[in-house]
Amino acid sequence: MTAPVYTLLLIPVVAVPLLAVTGNYRIGAALNVLASGLTLLAAIALMFTPRVRTDIFIVDDFNIYLVTLTAFVGFTTSIFSATYISHELEIGRLTPAYLRFYHALYQAMLGAMNLALLANNMGLLWVGLEVATLTTVIMVGLYRTPEAVEAAWKYFILGSVGIALAFFGTLLVYLVAQETLGEGLPAMALDRLAQASAAFDPQLLSLAFVFLLVGYGTKVGLAPFHAWLPDAHSEGPTPISAVLSGLLLNVALYALLRFKIVLAGNTETLNVGAIMIALGLLSLVFAAFMLYRRRDIKRLFAYSSIEHMGIMTFAFGIGGPLANFAGLLHMTMHSLTKSAIFFSVGHIAQAKGTQNIASIRGLSTTHPVLAIGLALGVIAIAGMPPFGVFMSEFLLVSSSFERQPVFAIILVAGILVAFGALILRLQNVLFGEATGPAEPVKASYLPLFVHLALVLMAGLWLPEPVVHWFRTVAGQLG
Amino acid sequence: MGTDIGTDMGTLAFDFAHFLAGGMLVMSFLLLYQDRITAVLNVYAMQSILLALAVGWQSVIQGAPHLLVTAAIALIVKGFIIPTALHRIVRRLGIHREIEQVIGAGPTMLTGLALVALSIMLVIPIGGKVSLLVREDLAFALAVILLGLLMMITRRNAVTQIVGFMSIENGLILAATGARGMPLVVEISVAFSVLIVLFVFGVFVFRIRERFDSVDVSALDRFRGGRGN
Numbered sequence: 007m008t009a010p011v012y013t014l015l016l017i018p019v020v021a022v023p024l025l026a027v028t029g030n031y032r033i034g035a036a037l038n039v040l041a042s043g044l045t046l047l048a049a050i051a052l053m054f055t056p057r058v059r060t061d062i063f064i065v066d067d068f069n070i071y072l073v074t075l076t077a078f079v080g081f082t083t084s085i086f087s088a089t090y091i092s093h094e095l096e097i098g099r100l101t102p103a104y105l106r107f108y109h110a111l112y113q114a115m116l117g118a119m120n121l122a123l124l125a126n127n128m129g130l131l132w133v134g135l136e137v138a139t140l141t142t143v144i145m146v147g148l149y150r151t152p153e154a155v156e157a158a159w160k161y162f163i164l165g166s167v168g169i170a171l172a173f174f175g176t177l178l179v180y181l182v183a184q185e186t187l188g189e190g191l192p193a194m195a196l197d198r199l200a201q202a203s204a205a206f207d208p209q210l211l212s213l214a215f216v217f218l219l220v221g222y223g224t225k226v227g228l229a230p231f232h233a234w235l236p237d238a239h240s241e242g243p244t245p246i247s248a249v250l251s252g253l254l255l256n257v258a259l260y261a262l263l264r265f266k267i268v269l270a271g272n273t274e275t276l277n278v279g280a281i282m283i284a285l286g287l288l289s290l291v292f293a294a295f296m297l298y299r300r301r302d303i304k305r306l307f308a309y310s311s312i313e314h315m316g317i318m319t320f321a322f323g324i325g326g327p328l329a330n331f332a333g334l335l336h337m338t339m340h341s342l343t344k345s346a347i348f349f350s351v352g353h354i355a356q357a358k359g360t361q362n363i364a365s366i367r368g369l370s371t372t373h374p375v376l377a378i379g380l381a382l383g384v385i386a387i388a389g390m391p392p393f394g395v396f397m398s399e400f401l402l403v404s405s406s407f408e409r410q411p412v413f414a415i416i417l418v419a420g421i422l423v424a425f426g427a428l429i430l431r432l433q434n435v436l437f438g439e440a441t442g443p444a445e446p447v448k449a450s451y452l453p454l455f456v457h458l459a460l461v462l463m464a465g466l467w468l469p470e471p472v473v474h475w476f477r478t479v480a481g482q483l484g
Numbered sequence: 485m486g487t488d489i490g491t492d493m494g495t496l497a498f499d500f501a502h503f504l505a506g507g508m509l510v511m512s513f514l515l516l517y518q519d520r521i522t523a524v525l526n527v528y529a530m531q532s533i534l535l536a537l538a539v540g541w542q543s544v545i546q547g548a549p550h551l552l553v554t555a556a557i558a559l560i561v562k563g564f565i566i567p568t569a570l571h572r573i574v575r576r577l578g579i580h581r582e583i584e585q586v587i588g589a590g591p592t593m594l595t596g597l598a599l600v601a602l603s604i605m606l607v608i609p610i611g612g613k614v615s616l617l618v619r620e621d622l623a624f625a626l627a628v629i630l631l632g633l634l635m636m637i638t639r640r641n642a643v644t645q646i647v648g649f650m651s652i653e654n655g656l657i658l659a660a661t662g663a664r665g666m667p668l669v670v671e672i673s674v675a676f677s678v679l680i681v682l683f684v685f686g687v688f689v690f691r692i693r694e695r696f697d698s699v700d701v702s703a704l705d706r707f708r709g710g711r712g713n
Contacts (some may be wrong), residue, residue: 129632129667163636163645174659181614189665210610284650318684349617 010055011063011124014048014073017041019116026110030094031102033089034109036254041078041113042084045120049077061191061198064126068479070408072260073123075338078253079345080116082453086349087112087245089450093356099149108148108243115141115249119257127194128176131261135172135225138254139165146242157237164224164234172221178214181207181267186281196264203271211269212276218265219281225258227312228319229289239308240361242354247304251311252345256337259315263322263483270484282323283413290420297427299340302361303351306431307344310387313424314340320417321402322483328405330480335468336398339461340387343395346457347383349450350376357447363431368440377436379454384432386461388425394464496615497545504538505624505658509600512631512651516596517589521574525567528647532562535654542661551661558657564651574643592638599630607694624692628655 021041028034046238053074058065081115094100100108115138126135143165147158186205192198205209224231239247266282269275293313300306314336321333352374358366369377386393399421406414511531518524543551594597603626609617632652636645660666 127667159642163649166649167633167636170633170656173656174626174629177656177659177663177666178622181618182668184663184665185614191667193665194667207610207614210614213606213610303679 046077157241168224174218208274240304248345248348252341252343286320294424332402339394350379353449367438522557625659
């Protein structure tokens with residue numbers, strides 16, 4: 007019954023050692039694409055198999071959609087990465103020896119994220135997230151410049167604090183659960199916890215959630231635990247920025263939501279929704295204002311990720327079918343859009359030889375196709391119709407106006423401030439007087455435009471099965 | 485054997501567990517103000533050995549033989565292999581005689597005391613059927629974790645920051661073994677993660693050294709200027 011789960015998780019287990027010994031970077035890149043493609047196929051196969059659960063793994067509506075999303079973005083990013091790294095090799099920022107590492111780590115990270123998503127055992131969930139974090143730490147430091155080492159160090163220190171606190175929270179949940187569910191594996195199974203949580207000691211459960219919130223919240227990048235995020239995004243290779251923003255933040259939020267479901271079953275615990283609303287709004291407003299003073303284009307979009315994670319956390323904090331629906335949709339749309347933006351930003355930074363916003367000007371004349379890609383991505387992420395991000399933000403704003411009008415006003419204000427910042431910062435990049443190199447750059451446009459097309463399609467028309475699916479999960483989230 | 489360790493059990497089992505966990509906490513305090521790198525590594529090794537004993541004791545009083553594996557991992561890997569490896573790294577970097585200025589040892593110790601008080605106040609009053617032994621263990625573990633965090637914040641040297649992180653891991657394992665019947669998968673993974681961490685840090689320490697001719701992480705801060713963060 008759980009065979010597809012094992013297939014999905016076995017692919018990276020085979021791919022990692024294989025990639026680690028592949029000396030030729032072209033073969034390595036091709037293998038990386040192949041392994042990511044196979045993972046995607048396995049994820050799609052998993053969608054059509056019956057939902058299963060054991061005390062170790064679970065496949066339900068909630069995680070299967072994230073597994074598919076993770077596999078899809080992992081696959082497209084591996085295509086983008088193949089072009090990206092060949093340019094990095096040419097200019098000597100990376101050496102073939104490092105690329106072996108890079109490809110092996112890429113697969114390890116994808117595998118770890120899928121492990122975290124498919125785990126029913128909360129210890130395994132923690133292990134998956136930790137391994138994913140550690141692999142990204144190494145990848146962020148890959149360029150070995152002083153800035154990259156500093157960014158990786160900071161990421162590591164803050165990440166490890168998050169790891170420690172989340173573990174302690176996990177432990178407290180086990181302690182409280184074993185009184186009801188007995189010792190051993192059943193008391194670590196997330197779905198059993200959710201069913202039995204009414205009988206748990208509310209005080210201890212609340213304490214556990216505080217640790218989990220700070221621990222996993224650090225990885226989601228919620229303010230005030232976000233300090234690692236902009237550095238990690240701006241200093242690492244761009245494909246890593248794309249998967250960090252598009253996937254790892256989602257997985258961390260997923261972990262938090264799993265525990266939110268557990269707490270929702272117990273009426274006497276602290277109000278999880280209120281805390282998530284507060285943290286979400288804080289992140290949104292803080293990041294929106296921080297967007298104005300960015301000079302590095304990747305840092306700019308890193309802050310934009312904090313902003314959007316804030317929006318999602320807010321949505322799940324509000325709760326209810328409509329806001330949860332909006333949150334889930336936003337998770338998907340943000341993943342697709344933000345990774346598309348990083349694809350275009352990666353090629354732009356390579357074409358212009360800099361990440362400094364002031365030095366990148368007039369893209370529409372020098373690199374028109376990349377300019378169109380970036381422009382569409384920015385329009386989408388800023389929440390303009392007809393893209394999918396607009397849909398999810400609109401849903402969220404209207405549903406929260408109905409229930410919490412004051413918070414909805416803050417939400418709208420934050421979104422508008424961020425919108426202004428993005429347009430202001432990127433106007434010159436796109437339409438200013440052309441400066442810098444104008445040579446065409448070898449770029450893979452396919453992943454970029456496939457992502458944008460999907461986001462556009464979601465904004466115009468969501469297929470009925472997808473809507474049904476989101477609705478089921480939104481109900482499950484409570 | 486070991487079916488009920490209730491609050492009324494003011495016996496040897498309780499006292500000895502208390503003693504070992506308390507010993508770990510004392511080591512955490514020693515780590516806070518120790519200014520010689522080799523001494524820091526030795527104190528860490530002592531803490532790991534105490535952890536191994538504490539886990540072994542838990543294995544006896546809980547009647548859980550699988551915990552002996554965890555104890556053995558703690559003893560061999562964290563008590564001997566990792567400290568020895570770090571000693572070698574430190575010697576190769578030529579910083580084994582270096583004395584790290586510990587800024588504000590007094591205030592740091594006071595903060596440490598406050599953190600211990602905080603963890604006792606957080607964990608001891610929790611109700612339910614969680615026995616006093618477990619709660620005390622948890623309070624000690626949380627204190628060790630928080631002191632490790634404090635050490636990571638106050639120290640400026642990459643190697644001592646590593647030790648701070650690993651003492652956090654010690655606290656985590658102490659907490660994990662205090663919880664009765666927690667599946668082994670987690671403990672193995674924690675031990676495993678320490679290895680990864682050692683690898684990560686090993687790479688880091690060399691890289692930082694290579695770039696800055698120093699493992700003082702404040703050298704990193706210089707590169708932040710002008711970037712507007």
